[in-house]
Amino acid sequence: MIARATLGALQSILGEARCRTDPATCLAYSYDNSRLNHRPDAVVFPEETLEIAAIVACAAKDRIPLVARGLGSNTTGSCVPILGGVILSTERMRAIREFSPEDRLMVVEPGLLNDEVQEAASAKGLFWPPDPSSSSHSTVGGNIATNAGGPRAVRYGTTRDHVLGLLAVDGRGRVFRCGVRTPKSAVGYDLTRLLVGSEGTLAVIAEATLHLVAAPSARLTYRAIYGSYANAIRAISAILNHSPSPSAVEFLDERALALIRSEIPGIPAQAQALxxxxxxxxxxxxxxxxxxxxxxxxxxxxxxxxRAEGDDARTRLWKARKSLSPALRRLASGKINEDVVVPLSRLASLIESVAAIGARQETTVVTFGHAGSGNLHVNLLFDADDPEAIARAGSALREVFATVLDLGGALSGEHGIGLSKLPFMTDQIDPVTLDLMGDLKRLFDPKGILNPGKLLPPGV
Ligand SMILES: Cc1cc2nc3c(=O)[nH]c(=O)nc-3n(C[C@H](O)[C@H](O)[C@H](O)COP(=O)(O)OP(=O)(O)OC[C@H]3O[C@@H](n4cnc5c(N)ncnc54)[C@H](O)[C@@H]3O)c2cc1C
Incomplete structure (x- = not known):
């Protein structure tokens, strides 16, 4: 429970309207897209960097947990305030502070939506490459803190590859600037890349300098349907080595195809992959x-x-992919969606292994996603009211992660660790590396107030 004096201090920084403790507000900020939840004691709405610094300093002084939050679209519980404390919402910080098409950069506040960046950049024939499907309801701060990616990561990489610099506030409330405004640099440790993907555990991002890229003038979309996984995977390796090479390669397995067949015409009964x-x-x-x-x-x-060229025709082909998430929700009351990633050469083994795990654990598994980056969404579907089905899905999940690590892959390609993947961190990261991560956390946040209980296992 937050002390009255701390609350008073926060209200004197922001005024009562921007420091809320009423039950309705606290409930609205208690959960994220993971559906996990815990109520905060207060929700604050800063409008500038110095207010963020004052809020963090105040929380540090009284050792109050502080969780930065964009729009709560993450899937791992990473902005659920599991220890209570303060939610710092960036939704009132949505300005574009600078746009320099000549330097291909845009300086923005953390609460700006990904789509708003794209809209402003497109006026000058540019775009910001991170393209999560949640672009209309996720923020630049959230994209940076989770190192978000999307279909075009095949060509452009992920958020980490397109952030030039940051203005941030560490766990003591100190404002610091890292990174550059230039296409290259070689000066000291790269704190910018360290903060990308740190899930709000090292610093609160107050401003970001984004690296923009020229938008291509010609685009083609293909939808290819195969009778076997093996042939689909062979096609992926052939086209990735082809010139021109693709910017996105998305995969749908046969259970995903069964889900959308009634909505998308032209998928033959014997199709195994799209x-x-x-x-x-x-x-x-x-x-x-x-x-x-x-x-x-x-x-x-x-x-x-x-093959589709015009915008309408391309949108029609992409419908197969976009219809999947809503279709999955209709299929089962319980869903675990993991975004594992493996080296491209192991993709076929991953697809076959997860299908076998599903059969063994009597759990429906639907696999689709960003195959061109080796990053697949493995969805385990179950009856959320049946304890045995829940237990079987849990066993299937453990087997999926073990398989991914055996194949030389990683627990997450884009969603991050948050709370939901925390129990598996020690399976992937060795003790010395975890120790170094813990030391970094203590250096940035000596009192452990920034998003506590996330990303690093207890005791690290
Ligand atoms: C329908 C749907 C589709 C999605 N598709 C994709 C996809 O294609 N690719 C992908 O990568 N993800 C995807 N996601 C997941 C999610 O949208 C991303 O993780 C996104 O980057 C989260 O942004 P947010 O603003 O909602 O952040 P939040 O969920 O609010 O926060 C996420 C994390 O960022 C931290 N954070 C937020 N702002 C700051 C800040 N200013 N400073 C420090 N830390 C901060 C939070 O503490 C938390 O740890 C999808 C989600 C949904 C619901």
Whole structure:
């Protein structure tokens, strides 16, 4: 419970309207997209960097947990205030502070939506490459803190590759600036890259300098359907080594196809895998380029191929992918969605292994996602009212993670660790590395107030 004096101090920084303790507000900020929840004692709404610094200093003085929050769209419980304390919402910090098309950078406040960045950048023929499907309801601060990615990570990498610098507040309330405004730099430790993906446990991001990229002038989308996983995976390796190479390669397994077959015409009964592929470049695609690319897409077993150029036609092909999340929600009351990643050469083994785990544990497994980056969403579906089904899904999850690590992969490709993957951190990260991570945490946040209980296992 937050002390009256601490609350008084926060209210004197922000005024009562921006420091809320009423039950309705605390309830609204108690959960995120993971559906885990715990009520905070207060929710604060800073409007500038110095207010963030004063809030953090106040929380540090009284050792009050403080959790930064964008829009709560993360899937791992990483902004649930499990120890109570204060939620620091960035939703009133949505300004673009600077936009320099010449330098291909934009300086923004942390609460700006990803879509708002894209809209402003597109006016000058630029874009910010991180493209999570949640772009309309996730913030730059949240994207940076989780190192968000999306389909185009195949070509452009993830958020970490497109943040030049940060203005942030450490766990003592000290404001610091790291990074640069230039395309390259070689000065000291790279704290910017360290803060990306740190899930609000090292510092609160108050401003970000984003690296923008020229938008391609020509785009093509393909939908390719295969009779076997093996052929779909063979096609992925062929097109990744092709020129032009794809910017996105999305995969849907046969259970995913069964879910959307009634909504998406043209998926044959014997289809086992579907790929959605995006090609982009700065001059129109020639007939020869298209012909060669389409040949690479067919290593054998291709059951259907569609190409789309205009925006409407491309949106129609992407519908197969976008219909999946709502369809999954209709299928089962319980869902565990993990975003594991493996080296590309092990993708086929992962797909086959998770199907076998599902059969063994009598749990429906639907797999789809960013295959071009080796990053698949493995969805374990179960009856949330059946304790035995829940236990079987838990066993399946442990087997999936063990398989991923055996294949040389990682627990998360884009969603992060938060609370939900915490029990598995020690399976992937060795004790010395965990120790170093714990030392870094203590250096940035000596009192352990920033998003406590997340990302690092207890005792680290
Ligand atoms: C429908 C849907 C689709 C999605 N698709 C994708 C996808 O394609 N790719 C992907 O990567 N993710 C995806 N996600 C997950 C989620 O949208 C991302 O993790 C996103 O980056 C979270 O942004 P947010 O603003 O909602 O952050 P929140 O959920 O509010 O917070 C996430 C983490 O960031 C920290 N944080 C937030 N702001 C700050 C700050 N200013 N300073 C320090 N720490 C901060 C929080 O403490 C927390 O640890 C999806 C989610 C949904 C619901």
């Amino acid at each position: 790929l959605l592929i995006e090609l982009e470049q700065n001059q129109p695609f020639t007939p020869t380029e298209m012909e060669h690319f389409e040949a690479a897409l067919d290593p054998g077993g291709l059951l259907g191929l569609e």
